[in-house]
Amino acid sequence: MTDKPLAGAGLRGQSAGSTALCTVGQSGSGLTYRGYDIAELADKARFEEVAYLLLKGKLPTQAELDAYITRIKRLRGLPAPLKAVLEQIPADAHPMDVMRTGASMLGNLETEEHFDEQQDAADRLLAVLPSIICYWYRYSHDGVRIDTETDDDSVGGHFLHLLRDEAPSELHAQVMSVSLILYAEHEFNASTFTARVCASTLSDMHSCVTGAIGSLRGPLHGGANEAAMAMIENWTSADEAEREILGMLERKEKIMGFGHAIYRESDPRNAIIKKWSKRLAEDVGDSVLYPVSERVEAVMWREKKLFCNADFFHASAYHFMGIPTKLFTPIFVCSRVTGWCAHVFEQRDNNRIIRPSADYVGPDARDWLPIEQRD
Ligand SMILES: CC(=O)SCCNC(=O)CCNC(=O)[C@H](O)C(C)(C)COP(=O)(O)OP(=O)(O)OC[C@H]1O[C@@H](n2cnc3c(N)ncnc32)[C@H](O)[C@@H]1OP(=O)(O)O
Numbered sequence: 001m002t003d004k005p006l007a008g009a010g011l012r013g014q015s016a017g018s019t020a021l022c023t024v025g026q027s028g029s030g031l032t033y034r035g036y037d038i039a040e041l042a043d044k045a046r047f048e049e050v051a052y053l054l055l056k057g058k059l060p061t062q063a064e065l066d067a068y069i070t071r072i073k074r075l076r077g078l079p080a081p082l083k084a085v086l087e088q089i090p091a092d093a094h095p096m097d098v099m100r101t102g103a104s105m106l107g108n109l110e111t112e113e114h115f116d117e118q119q120d121a122a123d124r125l126l127a128v129l130p131s132i133i134c135y136w137y138r139y140s141h142d143g144v145r146i147d148t149e150t151d152d153d154s155v156g157g158h159f160l161h162l163l164r165d166e167a168p169s170e171l172h173a174q175v176m177s178v179s180l181i182l183y184a185e186h187e188f189n190a191s192t193f194t195a196r197v198c199a200s201t202l203s204d205m206h207s208c209v210t211g212a213i214g215s216l217r218g219p220l221h222g223g224a225n226e227a228a229m230a231m232i233e234n235w236t237s238a239d240e241a242e243r244e245i246l247g248m249l250e251r252k253e254k255i256m257g258f259g260h261a262i263y264r265e266s267d268p269r270n271a272i273i274k275k276w277s278k279r280l281a282e283d284v285g286d287s288v289l290y291p292v293s294e295r296v297e298a299v300m301w302r303e304k305k306l307f308c309n310a311d312f313f314h315a316s317a318y319h320f321m322g323i324p325t326k327l328f329t330p331i332f333v334c335s336r337v338t339g340w341c342a343h344v345f346e347q348r349d350n351n352r353i354i355r356p357s358a359d360y361v362g363p364d365a366r367d368w369l370p371i372e373q374r375d
């Protein structure tokens with residue numbers, strides 16, 4: 001990787017505000033949520049605890065966690081007009097567009113009228129986003145109208161249950177929980193910044209989240225997990241992967257799932273999801289995709305000093321769990337909604353409209369030309 005200074009284009013290296021939610025690229029392993037190291041959270045917490053930490057400001061007691069899980073479970077149902085909208089969306093739509101439309105439609109039906117409803121709006125979104133994507137997916141792909149009110153205690157288990165019509169194995173539920181923890185929050189990334197800009201106009205929660213979904217969709221951000229899968233699934237051996245990657249680098253193509261705007265040496269989430277991807281590879285008896293992924297990682301470091309970000313080994317991990325590639329980025333939404341909403345709360349707590357300046361590079365002042373004199 002080139003040693004570009006962190007300044008200039010893309011607002012890189014410029015502070016755009018303050019946050020008490022997360023540090024990226026600082027102490028410990030390089031990522032903390034409200035002071036807790038990501039490695040410890042991924043190892044010891046369940047996703048619902050992390051959601052509580054982000055949204056309510058502290059780790060829950062057992063009683064608080066139990067009550068929170070019960071609350072989330074009760075909020076999984078879809079209103080009939082939202083189901084009717086989801087049923088209109090074709091099977092070949094991009095699932096991130098479905099998420100965006102789902103969040104937006106919910107805002108029409110359950111509008112956040114006052115900011116004192118913000119915690120309720122966030123809890124509802126956290127509970128219902130997996131229902132939205134799975135209801136659409138199962139209706140458009142399998143022709144079934146699923147009941148989205150499962151009894152699963154976890155958000156990840158609920159998602160897998162809706163997708164497959166059966167409760168997931170303990171291993172899959174655990175990997176989903178870890179994955180959702182890793183994706184939950186990441187300071188002023190593009191989608192969170194989108195949410196904060198929207199919040200700074202004193203807009204409603206659903207508008208902030210709808211905008212954030214649009215930003216997460218792109219392949220330079222959340223869409224990279226799907227793009228990485230689309231790349232590695234083409235290769236049948238580690239040697240083939242190496243040849244292809246070298247060709248892509250030669251042609252100056254971007255390798256999705258590598259590099260980061262803030263981290264310089266490594267993304268602390270990678271080692272964690274990589275470990276789970278390996279475990280899943282053993283579980284399914286894979287002898288291709290995991291070795292291919294490992295080789296790509298080695299070649300990228302050897303050739304470019306570029307490292308895997310959070311997205312790269314998520315691709316193989318999700319694939320080993322049988323999750324369709326096009327649902328990878330929507331899972332990211334189901335997690336990051338916690339970070340987005342927590343940032344909206346923080347923005348509202350100490351708000352000033354976000355309105356930077358621009359360096360003008362257009363023409364100097366000039367005379368108006370009547371329409372008949374223009375070429
Ligand atoms: C959860 C997440 O959202 S993590 C990010 C997911 N996105 C991806 O995986 C997409 C692939 N990666 C990228 O496009 C970039 O690394 C980004 C968008 C993540 C960060 O972009 P930047 O901050 O502009 O990257 P950075 O300044 O470190 O780039 C340095 C150089 O490395 C190159 N580079 C960076 N990432 C890659 C990559 N994945 N493949 C090939 N070259 C790369 C850049 O082209 C740049 O070269 P240049 O100076 O000749 O233009």
Ligand SMILES: O=C([O-])CC(=O)C(=O)O
Nearest residue numbers: 185186188189190261310
């Ligand atoms: O921080 C970023 O720019 C992107 C990222 O890793 C994330 O949002 O998780």
